[in-house]
Amino acid sequence: MSVESQLPAGFESLERFVPQWCIGRSCDRLQARLNSTARERADFFAAAKDIAPAALEMLDRKPSSDYTVQETRLMNLCLALAHIALAVEIQGPDEDHHAASAKYIAITRSAADR
Amino acid sequence: MTIQTDTFQPVAKEDLAFVGTEPVPALPYYDPHYFDLEVEAIFRKSWLQVAHVCELPEAGSFIVRELEFAHVSILITRNRNGDLRAFHNVCTHRGTQLVQERAGKRALFSCPYHKWTFSGDGELMSAPDFERFYIDKSDCNLVELPVDTCAGMIFVHLDPEPQMGLAEFIGPLAERLNTLTVARATSFSEYTYEVAANWKLTYDNFQENYHLRFIHPRSGEAAGGESNPFGYPSHYGFHGPHRTQTIWSNPDPAVKPFQLFAFAEGVKVSIKDGLDMSNRDYFGIFPNLFLLGNAVTPFSQCIYPISVDRTRSVIRLYWVGDDDKASRRFAQEYAMATALDIHSEDRAVIEAGHRGLRSGALRHIQFQSQEVLCRHLFNEVDARVQRYRAAQREGKQHEC
Numbered sequence: 001m002s003v004e005s006q007l008p009a010g011f012e013s014l015e016r017f018v019p020q021w022c023i024g025r026s027c028d029r030l031q032a033r034l035n036s037t038a039r040e041r042a043d044f045f046a047a048a049k050d051i052a053p054a055a056l057e058m059l060d061r062k063p064s065s066d067y068t069v070q071e072t073r074l075m076n077l078c079l080a081l082a083h084i085a086l087a088v089e090i091q092g093p094d095e096d097h098h099a100a101s102a103k104y105i106a107i108t109r110s111a112a113d114r
Numbered sequence: 115m116t117i118q119t120d121t122f123q124p125v126a127k128e129d130l131a132f133v134g135t136e137p138v139p140a141l142p143y144y145d146p147h148y149f150d151l152e153v154e155a156i157f158r159k160s161w162l163q164v165a166h167v168c169e170l171p172e173a174g175s176f177i178v179r180e181l182e183f184a185h186v187s188i189l190i191t192r193n194r195n196g197d198l199r200a201f202h203n204v205c206t207h208r209g210t211q212l213v214q215e216r217a218g219k220r221a222l223f224s225c226p227y228h229k230w231t232f233s234g235d236g237e238l239m240s241a242p243d244f245e246r247f248y249i250d251k252s253d254c255n256l257v258e259l260p261v262d263t264c265a266g267m268i269f270v271h272l273d274p275e276p277q278m279g280l281a282e283f284i285g286p287l288a289e290r291l292n293t294l295t296v297a298r299a300t301s302f303s304e305y306t307y308e309v310a311a312n313w314k315l316t317y318d319n320f321q322e323n324y325h326l327r328f329i330h331p332r333s334g335e336a337a338g339g340e341s342n343p344f345g346y347p348s349h350y351g352f353h354g355p356h357r358t359q360t361i362w363s364n365p366d367p368a369v370k371p372f373q374l375f376a377f378a379e380g381v382k383v384s385i386k387d388g389l390d391m392s393n394r395d396y397f398g399i400f401p402n403l404f405l406l407g408n409a410v411t412p413f414s415q416c417i418y419p420i421s422v423d424r425t426r427s428v429i430r431l432y433w434v435g436d437d438d439k440a441s442r443r444f445a446q447e448y449a450m451a452t453a454l455d456i457h458s459e460d461r462a463v464i465e466a467g468h469r470g471l472r473s474g475a476l477r478h479i480q481f482q483s484q485e486v487l488c489r490h491l492f493n494e495v496d497a498r499v500q501r502y503r504a505a506q507r508e509g510k511q512h513e514c
């Protein structure tokens with residue numbers, strides 16, 4: 001018997017990122033970005049960036065309130081990717097410098113949180 | 115399809131000279147005495163944005179806001195008729211702060227100390243053993259403050275009798291504000307941060323693009339282009355104490371692949387919501403608020419002075435649309451994280467500016483023509499401070 005997969009079928013390649021990047025709240029996603037290493041961020045971004053469009057397209061077929069546990073996890077991975085993409089693709093080598101100031105900012109409300 | 119030739123010309127310095135060309139005194143940016151005057155002449159005498167109507171969705175909703183510069187806590191309620199009311203969050207018995215929570219829903223507000231209980235209209239409804247007092251209940255209502263809305267934003271005024279109403283204060287700009295997302299927003303994302311710097315230095319950082327390529331070389335890469343390397347705006351407008359600019363539309367922005375995907379998700383959602391995709395306007399509303407009309411990243415920043423050298427910014431991205439679909443949530447998260455990155459890049463340099471000025475090394479600071487909005491803010495601030503000073507000298511109390 002195989003262990004039940006943590007993500008919807010077709011997204012198995014992202015399973016190994018669930019423990020670190022499947023995060024339910026925006027404020028915690030920011031913290032996860034700031035507390036991660038460059039290698040962890042680069043790994044996640046490289047693996048998720050090309051899959052994210054398909055994930056969002058699949059998830060868009062129903063409201064968030066109807067998600068299965070697996071779909072909720074996939075959504076939360078996509079939301080973490082929003083932060084990590086900025087760290088890897090935009091900040092690049094400047095991310096540490098950026099993080100030193102970002103730690104003073106608190107996300108106090110997020111429309112993306114459900 | 116015709117390719118437009120990119121021929122950006124920054125607004126000429128001669129055309130902006132009417133706002134002033136002289137160096138600006140440095141002292142007002144760090145002097146505690148000047149700050150005290152600003153509190154009296156400006157922050158106690160202006161409409162201040164503190165909230166949005168979507169925070170009080172139904173009768174009985176309430177929020178509490180702290181205005182540290184005046185040591186004031188404000189309770190805003192929506193009463194049974196759906197009207198907004200604002201009060202000092204202070205029990206009229208012996209002054210105890212009435213409500214401790216930041217927000218909620220409640221018909222009655224009971225003071226923790228001796229249980230005087232008020233309605234959402236501020237009326238004293240009940241008070242234990244009240245016969246032993248020497249007053250009427252009707253003389254014990256909460257102390258009310260003027261409250262009004264513009265484009266969905268809630269403004270309060272610390273003067274019980276403002277010199278002008280909010281509509282007059284905002285003037286014709288209200289019509290343009292009413293076309294923005296904020297005017298019909300049903301939700302928002304919010305983040306806050308404090309800086310060890312004067313409120314004007316904090317505000318000024320968001321009123322000029324001169325620094326973009328140096329402080330935001332990566333996150334701001336798309337803001338500048340070949341013909342406009344500094345990303346200067348294409349237009350400035352001056353509206354009494356308020357000011358506007360039109361953000362330059364870069365014909366060929368340097369955009370990264372995933373950034374482009376995330377932005378396109380935002381565009382998709384915004385088009386579905388019927389937002390104006392062409393809006394590039396920035397609105398600086400006196401004294402301490404600015405908004406961007408951009409549909410994908412529709413953010414506002416309110417800059418609250420805490421003390422002469424401490425300032426809190428509250429940044430909000432306002433949203434319309436009631437579905438909770440994945441692409442909408444993703445676009446909202448990416449837009450918020452994008453704005454947050456830019457704010458974090460600015461933080462250190464704002465504080466460095468305050469440290470440098472506070473040393474007293476400079477008697478004046480310099481503004482170039484493309485820092486005209488910073489100069490305009492100073493002009494408007496200083497005119498009020500000087501009027502207040504003069505009135506004080508003449509012994510008049512209520513002039514401003």
Ligand code: FES
Pocket residue numbers: 205206207208209210225226227228229230
């Ligand atoms: S101080 Fe509020 S009831 Fe006494």
Ligand SMILES: [Fe+2]
Pocket residue numbers: 319320325326329330456460
């Ligand atoms: Fe900046």
